[in-house]
Amino acid sequence: IHMNQLKAIFLDTDNWEKFKKKHEKKIRPVVIKEVEKFLHCGDLSNGFRVFKCEACPNAKKFPIRCKGKFCPTCAVGEAQNWAEVTANDMYHTIHRHVVLTIDEGLRPIFAIHRYRETLLKGLMDEAARVVMDCFRKQKAGVIVALHTFGSKLEFNPHIHLLVTMGGVTKDGKWEEYNYLPFVKLRKAWQTVVLKLIRRTLSQRTKAKVQPLLQAAYNNNPDGFYVHAPKQSRTDVKATLGYIGRYMKRGPIALHRIKMYDGERVVFTYSDKRENDWKVEEVSVETFIGRLIRHIPDEQFKMIRHYGIYSRRIKTLMAKVVEAFQKEMKRLLINAKKIVKGKSWRERIKETFDRDPLECSECGNYLEFKGTAVRKNGRLEVAFANEKDAKKYMGREIEKIESETYKIKKEEATRKAIKKYWFSWEELANAIENNPDNADLRGALGL
Numbered sequence: 001i002h003m004n005q006l007k008a009i010f011l012d013t014d015n016w017e018k019f020k021k022k023h024e025k026k027i028r029p030v031v032i033k034e035v036e037k038f039l040h041c042g043d044l045s046n047g048f049r050v051f052k053c054e055a056c057p058n059a060k061k062f063p064i065r066c067k068g069k070f071c072p073t074c075a076v077g078e079a080q081n082w083a084e085v086t087a088n089d090m091y092h093t094i095h096r097h098v099v100l101t102i103d104e105g106l107r108p109i110f111a112i113h114r115y116r117e118t119l120l121k122g123l124m125d126e127a128a129r130v131v132m133d134c135f136r137k138q139k140a141g142v143i144v145a146l147h148t149f150g151s152k153l154e155f156n157p158h159i160h161l162l163v164t165m166g167g168v169t170k171d172g173k174w175e176e177y178n179y180l181p182f183v184k185l186r187k188a189w190q191t192v193v194l195k196l197i198r199r200t201l202s203q204r205t206k207a208k209v210q211p212l213l214q215a216a217y218n219n220n221p222d223g224f225y226v227h228a229p230k231q232s233r234t235d236v237k238a239t240l241g242y243i244g245r246y247m248k249r250g251p252i253a254l255h256r257i258k259m260y261d262g263e264r265v266v267f268t269y270s271d272k273r274e275n276d277w278k279v280e281e282v283s284v285e286t287f288i289g290r291l292i293r294h295i296p297d298e299q300f301k302m303i304r305h306y307g308i309y310s311r312r313i314k315t316l317m318a319k320v321v322e323a324f325q326k327e328m329k330r331l332l333i334n335a336k337k338i339v340k341g342k343s344w345r346e347r348i349k350e351t352f353d354r355d356p357l358e359c360s361e362c363g364n365y366l367e368f369k370g371t372a373v374r375k376n377g378r379l380e381v382a383f384a385n386e387k388d389a390k391k392y393m394g395r396e397i398e399k400i401e402s403e404t405y406k407i408k409k410e411e412a413t414r415k416a417i418k419k420y421w422f423s424w425e426e427l428a429n430a431i432e433n434n435p436d437n438a439d440l441r442g443a444l445g446l
Contacts, residue, residue: 002042002063003416005257006072006250009265009284010039012417019288028113030298034070041066041073045400045409047373050393051366053359059392060366062356064373065344070295072250082303091141091308094165094176099227100127100189101158103216109197109209110157117297118200120146120157126192127159128306130185138167138175141309146302149251151269152280153290168308186223190216193224251294259422260284266422372397 010016016035020027040046047064067074102110102123110119128142141164150156166176194213198206252267258279259266265287271278282290296302305311348356357366370384370393379397384390399405 002073003413003420004072005254005260005420006252007039008417008420009257009260010035010288011413012260012262012421015284015288019285022285023289027292028295028297031292031295034068034295035292037066037068038071041068041071043409045374045379045405047371047379048396049371050369050389050396051357052369052389052392053362053364054367055364056359056362058359058361058366059369060360061396064371070250070292072254075250086143090143090162091164093174094178096163096165096180096228098131098161098163098180099158100130100161101156101225101227102193103220103224104156105212105219106193106197106216107155107157109201109212111155111293112205115200115205117300119196120148120300122196122200123157123159123193124304126196127161127189128304130188130192131161131163131180132307133188134180134185135167135177138169138177140164140167140177140307142306143309144304144306148294148296151272153251153269153287153294155293164308180228182226182228183222186226188223189226190220190223251291260420261422369393 016039020032042063042065044061044063046066048061049064050059050061052059065071065074067078069075110116110123112119124144124146128144131142132140143162145160146157147160148155148157165178166174169175194217197209197213201209256267256269257265258268263284264281265284266279266281267287268277269280270276345356348354358364359366369386369389371382372379372393373382374380375382379401381390381393381397384393
């Protein structure tokens with residue numbers, strides 16, 4: 001059974017089913033879909049691939065992963081792949097990492113289900129536009145990433161941008177531009193956000209939130225907050241890795257979940273104002289609610305490309321840049337290099353220093369033999385490259401679909417969940433016996 005802290009919390013005593021039943025009218029369909037994909041991820045009864053050793057009888061089944069937006073296991077590899085591929089598909093020039101935030105009082109407006117998708121996409125579009133407007137003579141490139149959460153898992157939509165500090169002029173020349181007018185940018189950003197809300201909401205909804213709009217304007221006389229590092233030579237790969245960690249995985253890293261006692265969850269968070277790590281304790285219901293609100297809508301793109309990074313003109317721009325590479329005497333874009341993401345085998349070898357396709361019995365290579373998938377409520381062979389493989393998979397499917405297997409799986413699941421339970425009694429005894437033990441306090445993030 002593949003289990004982690006997050007899955008244990010959702011599955012224990014049917015926490016997710018209870019939450020779903022209580023809030024069924026408020027939960028978006030995509031949330032149910034993504035959470036349940038995550039809860040079944042790593043389960044052989046949801047599908048598997050078979051590999052057999054080329055030299056001995058050993059065979060191995062690998063569960064088919066969900067590759068979902070909410071699954072922390074699947075998302076790690078997705079984030080790494082995205083960062084690596086994107087970094088090699090960017091102009092080799094100076095970039096700047098810019099962060100645009102909105103007034104805290106406006107956050108609930110962006111969470112209104114009816115307007116959520118339109119407002120969040122609009123926030124990304126407007127962010128790209130106000131930054132590109134700083135480049136009057138050049139057409140710059142901007143990669144925009146939307147974050148919807150803060151460190152305490154609150155709904156906090158804000159924008160990360162990677163901006164080329166320069167661009168292509170009308171006569172096809174590349175010109176660098178190393179200055180961002182922060183005062184102008186802050187006011188422009190405030191103006192476009194408030195206008196976006198006003199043109200998107202209905203008259204009735206607009207009337208309800210008008211006090212929030214007015215307060216946001218009055219409370220920020222210098223405009224909304226804009227942040228960018230003083231140095232403009234941003235480490236593109238490192239920044240993409242940072243953004244990717246948030247774009248391609250859930251809003252909380254597993255190591256931040258410090259304890260779960262069946263009713264309460266304790267996790268750590270970074271307090272940016274005090275520059276310190278703190279502890280937050282919430283009920284299971286609150287914890288689940290805070291997490292699932294950040295699952296994006298179906299087909300919603302959390303990362304978008306603008307200007308000379310726009311997919312529509314990227315091919316044309318590659319040709320333009322290639323035309324004057326000799327004149328520039330340096331490579332601005334590697335137009336011919338195609339970078340593919342790492343396979344799951346390569347990622348496992350890098351992370352765990354072991355080859356998953358090496359036979360544990362004799363050390364030889366495991367060959368792919370077939371795939372089984374769940375279809376219409378039951379497992380079936382989707383592909384087998386030989387008769388013996390198909391027979392073997394048929395026998396394995398019978399075992400997995402049997403009542404005996406299901407009973408054993410339920411028992412294994414209960415045991416796996418129990419490992420993540422936190423006992424206050426055990427902690428009290430441990431502290432009493434070791435009052436000066438720093439590790440005990442460290443385990444709680446204190």
